[in-house]
Amino acid sequence: ESGERKAKVEKMFGFMDAFLKNDSFSLQKDILDHVEYTVARSRFIFDDFEAYQGLSYSVRDRLIERWHDTHRYFKKKDPKRLYFLSLEFLMGRSLSNSVINLGIRDQYADALNQLGFEFEVVAEQEGDAALGNGGLARLCACQMDSLATLDYPAWGYGLRYQYGLFRQIILDGFQLEEPDYWLNFGNPWEIERVHVSYPVKFYGTVEEEGIQGQTIKVWIPGETVEAVAYDNPIPGYGTRNAINLRLWAAKPSDQYDMESYNTGDYINAIMDRQKAETISNVLYPDDRSYQGKELRLKQHYFFVSASLQDIIRRFRDDHNNFDEFPEKVALQINDTHPSLAIAEVMRVLVDEEHLDWSRAWDITSRVFSFTTHTVHAEALEKIPVDLLGNLLPRHLQIIYEINYKFMEELKSMIGQDYDRLSRMSIVEEGAVKSIRMANLSIVCCQIVNGVSKVHLDLLKERVFKDFYELWPQKFQYKTNGVTQRRWVVVSNPNLSSLISKWLGTESWIRNVDLLAGLRQHVSDPDLQREWKMVKKVNKARLAEYIETLSGIKVSLDAMFDVQIKRIHEYKRQLLNILGIIHRYDCIKNMETSDRRKVVPRVCIIGGKAAPGYDIAKKIIKLCHVVAEKINNDADIGDLLKLVFIPDYNVSVAELVIPGSDLSQHLSTAGHEASGTGSMKFLMNGCLLLATADGAIVEIMEEVGADNMFLFGAKVNEVPALHEKGASLKAPLQFLRVVRMVRDGYFGFKDYFKSLCDTLEDGKDFYLLGYDFASYLEAQAAADRTFVDPEKWIHMSILSTAGSGKFSSDKTIEEYAKHTWGIEPCKCPF
Numbered sequence: 001e002s003g004e005r006k007a008k009v010e011k012m013f014g015f016m017d018a019f020l021k022n023d024s025f026s027l028q029k030d031i032l033d034h035v036e037y038t039v040a041r042s043r044f045i046f047d048d049f050e051a052y053q054g055l056s057y058s059v060r061d062r063l064i065e066r067w068h069d070t071h072r073y074f075k076k077k078d079p080k081r082l083y084f085l086s087l088e089f090l091m092g093r094s095l096s097n098s099v100i101n102l103g104i105r106d107q108y109a110d111a112l113n114q115l116g117f118e119f120e121v122v123a124e125q126e127g128d129a130a131l132g133n134g135g136l137a138r139l140c141a142c143q144m145d146s147l148a149t150l151d152y153p154a155w156g157y158g159l160r161y162q163y164g165l166f167r168q169i170i171l172d173g174f175q176l177e178e179p180d181y182w183l184n185f186g187n188p189w190e191i192e193r194v195h196v197s198y199p200v201k202f203y204g205t206v207e208e209e210g211i212q213g214q215t216i217k218v219w220i221p222g223e224t225v226e227a228v229a230y231d232n233p234i235p236g237y238g239t240r241n242a243i244n245l246r247l248w249a250a251k252p253s254d255q256y257d258m259e260s261y262n263t264g265d266y267i268n269a270i271m272d273r274q275k276a277e278t279i280s281n282v283l284y285p286d287d288r289s290y291q292g293k294e295l296r297l298k299q300h301y302f303f304v305s306a307s308l309q310d311i312i313r314r315f316r317d318d319h320n321n322f323d324e325f326p327e328k329v330a331l332q333i334n335d336t337h338p339s340l341a342i343a344e345v346m347r348v349l350v351d352e353e354h355l356d357w358s359r360a361w362d363i364t365s366r367v368f369s370f371t372t373h374t375v376h377a378e379a380l381e382k383i384p385v386d387l388l389g390n391l392l393p394r395h396l397q398i399i400y401e402i403n404y405k406f407m408e409e410l411k412s413m414i415g416q417d418y419d420r421l422s423r424m425s426i427v428e429e430g431a432v433k434s435i436r437m438a439n440l441s442i443v444c445c446q447i448v449n450g451v452s453k454v455h456l457d458l459l460k461e462r463v464f465k466d467f468y469e470l471w472p473q474k475f476q477y478k479t480n481g482v483t484q485r486r487w488v489v490v491s492n493p494n495l496s497s498l499i500s501k502w503l504g505t506e507s508w509i510r511n512v513d514l515l516a517g518l519r520q521h522v523s524d525p526d527l528q529r530e531w532k533m534v535k536k537v538n539k540a541r542l543a544e545y546i547e548t549l550s551g552i553k554v555s556l557d558a559m560f561d562v563q564i565k566r567i568h569e570y571k572r573q574l575l576n577i578l579g580i581i582h583r584y585d586c587i588k589n590m591e592t593s594d595r596r597k598v599v600p601r602v603c604i605i606g607g608k609a610a611p612g613y614d615i616a617k618k619i620i621k622l623c624h625v626v627a628e629k630i631n632n633d634a635d636i637g638d639l640l641k642l643v644f645i646p647d648y649n650v651s652v653a654e655l656v657i658p659g660s661d662l663s664q665h666l667s668t669a670g671h672e673a674s675g676t677g678s679m680k681f682l683m684n685g686c687l688l689l690a691t692a693d694g695a696i697v698e699i700m701e702e703v704g705a706d707n708m709f710l711f712g713a714k715v716n717e718v719p720a721l722h723e724k725g726a727s728l729k730a731p732l733q734f735l736r737v738v739r740m741v742r743d744g745y746f747g748f749k750d751y752f753k754s755l756c757d758t759l760e761d762g763k764d765f766y767l768l769g770y771d772f773a774s775y776l777e778a779q780a781a782a783d784r785t786f787v788d789p790e791k792w793i794h795m796s797i798l799s800t801a802g803s804g805k806f807s808s809d810k811t812i813e814e815y816a817k818h819t820w821g822i823e824p825c826k827c828p829f
């Protein structure tokens with residue numbers, strides 16, 4: 001019956017490009033049809049936002065077509081699939097990226113023009129999908145773009161938060177948080193799959209039942225919630241493949257207790273049902289440590305259970321022997337947030353599929369791989385057993401069993417070394433007995449990946465030293481990457497066309513190694529002139545944005561010096577601000593004649609602080625009071641400006657990065673697992689001023705240390721410096737600027753006391769004092785280079801030319817080959 005219908009449809013439409021045409025007239029018609037029939041506004045009168053909606057729905061139609069063809073082809077070929085489990089996906093906007101990956105941006109721009117709209121203006125109507133905090137979350141989004149573009153059969157699974165990462169409002173220089181109700185006007189980029197829903201169980205008890213002489217565990221849940229799927233097609237660039245990001249939303253389950261209904265306690269019954277929806281409501285805005293909150297744990301299990309039910313249902317469609325599961329499925333755990341998936345697969349295989357433990361464990365340990373993104377042992381997730389035992393009683397039993405078997409095996413390998421046994425145990429005894437989710441992930445997974453070469457060294461020598469010594473073969477690294485589609489082609493179209501012109505091809509967009517071809521043209525004056533022009537145009541756009549935001553006029557001749565990332569003490573935005581105070585102080589104390597030699601700077605800082613992170617919030621306030629002083633000081637004029645860009649997100653980054661001359665990555669060496677912002681700046685020809693930390697070390701290998709401005713203690717020097725503690729004496733310049741803040745030179749004397757206290761000798765854990773002198777030297781080197789435009793442009797072109805290694809395409813190819821064992825599966829039509 002469906003075969004017949006398929007044949008009839010194919011005959012009717014012929015197979016290739018079955019339905020939608022992409023010529024300008026067809027696009028105009030589709031946009032108007034959606035304005036009229038989907039947005040329900042008259043096709044004759046609609047505004048920019050309705051044009052955005054109409055346009056987006058017409059683009060979505062073309063995504064759905066490719067999504068269907070891709071998944072029908074995957075179904076036909078039944079390749080090994082990758083399932084990428086992550087609690088966060090920082091997608092940003094979808095419109096521009098989608099039309100560029102579909103290869104029909106120009107057609108759409110023309111169609112809109114015919115209808116009297118401007119593409120860029122309409123594209124600005126879209127809000128960011130901010131379903132994540134920072135680097136880890138954006139990394140997933142870049143990796144999904146690469147998985148699609150490289151034709152890998154992959155799915156992303158996550159949570160459909162109703163509230164994304166909070167909006168940052170700055171009031172009198174203080175950060176306030178506002179809810180990000182991003183779904184207010186609907187979301188054209190998702191498809192609600194009402195028929196794809198699964199019950200997720202919580203609480204309850206575990207009973208034992210005897211079946212055919214076997215005792216099996218039966219989990220009697222206390223509460224059930226429904227998980228409903230929302231699909232987000234992810235189009236590849238230059239391919240028909242479009243893969244899926246499936247996000248789960250919690251809905252009241254249709255199982256309801258008649259009891260409360262009949263007692264007429266109707267309202268409470270409904271309220272109870274409403275409670276269910278809160279599970280997927282809010283993204284936890286903390287980019288730091290794990291909070292032992294029950295709701296957070298519910299979120300973890302909710303998306304893990306729904307995802308695994310969906311994955312196993314798909315596997316069972318074509319397979320009924322679970323020994324094939326690891327051949328057909330690769331499960332990627334992105335940090336420890338999805339690690340409960342390990343216990344869940346064991347529960348399904350043992351309790352529901354009745355496999356014996358060792359067979360189940362063999363399958364489970366071959367199907368999972370784990371990537372950690374942190375260097376701070378204290379940031380590793382630990383779940384109190386009381387919390388876990390109450391919410392997921394069967395999973396706690398299973399984790400205890402996994403740990404018991406692991407401890408037995410370990411004792412047989414290392415003997416009665418109790419310190420090491422307790423350090424490696426998945427169960428942490430002590431005041432709050434807890435489950436170490438990182439230990440569980442390492443014990444289970446075949447491969448544990450760090451996110452940069454330096455990160456792996458830190459995992460081996462510090463964070464997971466015991467495990468590395470036991471299982472060195474498990475530990476690998478896959479250097480992070482960013483997608484050149486969004487971070488160059490979408491956000492910097494002028495540079496993108498310039499690169500294609502000088503490389504004589506656009507294939508670098510899919511084959512990033514070609515960027516190295518720019519090296520042979522680096523000294524060509526025409527390229528240098530055009531390169532400079534592109535940067536100038538992008539700087540003008542950024543300057544306009546700054547003026548709109550803050551009313552501050554900035555000079556395009558100044559060096560645009562940028563630090564944009566989450567606010568953290570280890571990322572040392574405070575070092576940047578103290579450096580600016582030093583620069584200001586120097587200019588103030590200069591002879592007017594010397595001021596002519598000062599290289600004008602526009603210092604731009606942006607980033608959100610976790611709502612409960614007090615010190616980070618003080619750093620934001622300090623930035624504003626210093627800016628207030630400098631920007632209103634007539635003596636300074638255009639020599640120095642400081643601007644804090646509020647509500648930093650993916651779209652702001654897409655505007656700021658192309659307009660930046662210099663970007664700062666100041667983490668205390670050994671604290672940034674990788675960093676990915678640096679890679680986006682590098683691709684856009686922006687020079688880096690940085691410590692040799694995380695991925696910066698590999699960037700130095702690719703573009704050369706002499707093509708960057710490096711400073712500060714090295715990773716292997718920091719532990720010894722920490723030992724020195726109070727004996728480490730900070731330089732006078734540093735003491736002077738700290739004194740200025742402490743004495744209230746910028747006001748708020750008492751408010752900044754605790755911030756200044758963190759910099760006192762012996763307390764300066766992040767070594768701002770120790771690194772201050774070399775930091776100022778690096779800044780001076782940047783000044784000297786900036787006044788030599790040819791040298792600067794030379795370094796800028798070489799930065800882009802050497803950025804190929806840091807494409808997420810590279811990262812994904814490495815993972816596919818060495819961790820997941822998946823092959824491209826390109827949809828042929």
Ligand SMILES: [N-]=[N+]=N[C@]1([C@H](N)O)O[C@H](CO)[C@@H](O)[C@H](O)[C@H]1O
Pocket residue numbers: 134135136137139287373374451480672673674675676694
């Ligand atoms: N969570 N986490 N970790 C991070 C970032 N904060 O999101 O992951 C990012 C992605 O791996 C890293 O680049 C960054 O160094 C690391 O701190």
